[in-house]
Amino acid sequence: xxxxxxxADHPVPAEARGATVALGNFDGVHLGHTAVVQTxxxxxxxxxxxxxxxxxxxxxxxxxxxxxxxxxxLTEKAAALEALHVQFLFVQRFDHEFSQQPAEHFVNHILxxxxxxxxxxxxxxxxxxxxxxxxVPFLAGRAEVLGIGLSPAQILSDAEGPISSTRIRRLLQxxxxxxxxxxxGRAWTVRAEVAHGDKRGRTIGFPxxxxxxxxxxxxxxxxxxxxxxxxxxxxxxxVANIGLRPTxxxxxxxxxxVNIFDFDGDLYGQEIGVSLHSFLRAEQKFPSFDALRQxxxxxxxxxxxxLGRLNL
Numbered sequence: 001x002x003x004x005x006x007x008a009d010h011p012v013p014a015e016a017r018g019a020t021v022a023l024g025n026f027d028g029v030h031l032g033h034t035a036v037v038q039t040x041x042x043x044x045x046x047x048x049x050x051x052x053x054x055x056x057x058x059x060x061x062x063x064x065x066x067x068x069x070x071x072x073x074l075t076e077k078a079a080a081l082e083a084l085h086v087q088f089l090f091v092q093r094f095d096h097e098f099s100q101q102p103a104e105h106f107v108n109h110i111l112x113x114x115x116x117x118x119x120x121x122x123x124x125x126x127x128x129x130x131x132x133x134x135x136v137p138f139l140a141g142r143a144e145v146l147g148i149g150l151s152p153a154q155i156l157s158d159a160e161g162p163i164s165s166t167r168i169r170r171l172l173q174x175x176x177x178x179x180x181x182x183x184x185g186r187a188w189t190v191r192a193e194v195a196h197g198d199k200r201g202r203t204i205g206f207p208x209x210x211x212x213x214x215x216x217x218x219x220x221x222x223x224x225x226x227x228x229x230x231x232x233x234x235x236x237x238x239v240a241n242i243g244l245r246p247t248x249x250x251x252x253x254x255x256x257x258v259n260i261f262d263f264d265g266d267l268y269g270q271e272i273g274v275s276l277h278s279f280l281r282a283e284q285k286f287p288s289f290d291a292l293r294q295x296x297x298x299x300x301x302x303x304x305x306x307l308g309r310l311n312l
Contacts, residue, residue, distance in 0.1 A: 003082040005074070007055075007091045016088045017116035019050035022153075023126055025165075026053050028071035029080035031185045032123075032156040032163040037084045039153040040121040047118055050088035051081055052111070060215070061094050068215045071165055071172075071184075076191045076273070083186075090115055103134025107142040119149035158183075175220035177276040187227070187275035190216050190256055194267040206296050208257040209267050211274060218242070218254050219276065221283040225303035227312050228260050229273035237261045237312065239296070239303040240274055243283035259296070261304060278306050 006012055022040040026033050041049050055074055059066065072080060078089050092098065092110065106128050111117045120143055128134045136152055143150045155162045163183050171180040172188060181187045192211040209228075221243035228236045240258040258274050280302055286292040 001085075001087055003078050003086055003089055005078055005089045005091060008093045012090070012115055016048055016050060016090075018118045019048035019088055019115065020044045020119040020121065021050045021052050021090070021111065021115060021117040022086075023052050023120060023122040023128075025057055026051060026072075026077060026081070027057060027165045028168055028184055028188075029077055029084070030071075030163055030165065030168055030183050034084060034185060035156045036121055036123060036153040037081070037086060039151055040119070041085070043121060043149065043151045044119050048087050049085060050090055050115070050117070051086050052090045052092060052115070053077065054092050054094040056094055058094050058099075061099065067218070068213065069169060069217050070215045071168060071188065071217055073191065073215060075271070076189055079191075080186070100130055103129025103138055104142065105129070106134065107139060107146070112146045112148065117148055119151065121151045121153050123153050123155060125155075169217055172217060172219040172276075175222065175279040175282075177219070177224065177279060181277070187277055188219075189229070189273045189275040191229075191271060191273040192216075192256075193269060193271050196268060206259045206293070206300075207264070208259050209272060211256040211258070211272070213242075213254055213256060220279060221254065223280040223283070223299050223303075224276045225278040225280060225306045226258060227275045227277065227307065228258060229275070230260075230263075230265075231267070231270045231272065236263055237304060237307045238274075239280075239300045240276070241283065259300065261300070277310065277312060278303075280306075 020040045020043055022036050024036065057070060081089055111120065122136060124136055126136055140150050157163060168180045168183050177188060190211060190213065192214060194209045195212055219242060224240045226238050226240045228238050230236060238258050238260040240256055242256050243254050256274060280299055286295060
């Protein structure tokens, strides 16, 4: 079943009312988030399964000057939740008006009246409402009054501590996509629309699809072995560079450039997903385009061999 995205401006369909609803930002939809969703389903297996999340991320709203940090934008988040059999994604707009609402308003008017939730699930650190005035004990008390069930979910941990979006961000920024992917339960993916670049890659025999990072976290700058999800559903192998491309430009904004192996189609204006599997080398400036071309040949061969070993 395809997930339905229901934003705050649209009515909640009748079939979504009575849902068991997991609450949170769900940035990354990592294994800890998976456990929350599974707890929600287990609480009432016969009920519709939904997630309430916030757009933009509250941190984006309160700290707009911060560098982009998102692991998943809405499209990728919805795809990851759909894979967990979530049927409804309720997107609450996080703006000034909403940020001023007391915690009781969120429970009474959004969860109870608007969504008609029958059961709630959240992690033990879930906080909401003006100045984070609501917490899990508050939510439990209000839910009981309204006849809504509540199941707190446990924080999922491994040998290195709690699995969190913050921890995954740090791993990506340090150049460890394999370790980040293990905590996500899937490969970290930048999903965006292919933009026009300077087409310089074609002149050296390596045409690339160019993706702006936008609000995505910028991982370690350098070259990666990747797989690419194409608009037709096909997955291809490739090699990607994330960074400023110092050999060819004086750009100040990083972007992702991916060479898709054995592919020469036109992807401009179409959305693709580039999944990072291994960090090959740091970004560097080469003395000439010929030196850059020779290094890209080496990078592509290394990426192909690595992806082959991983059966990707």
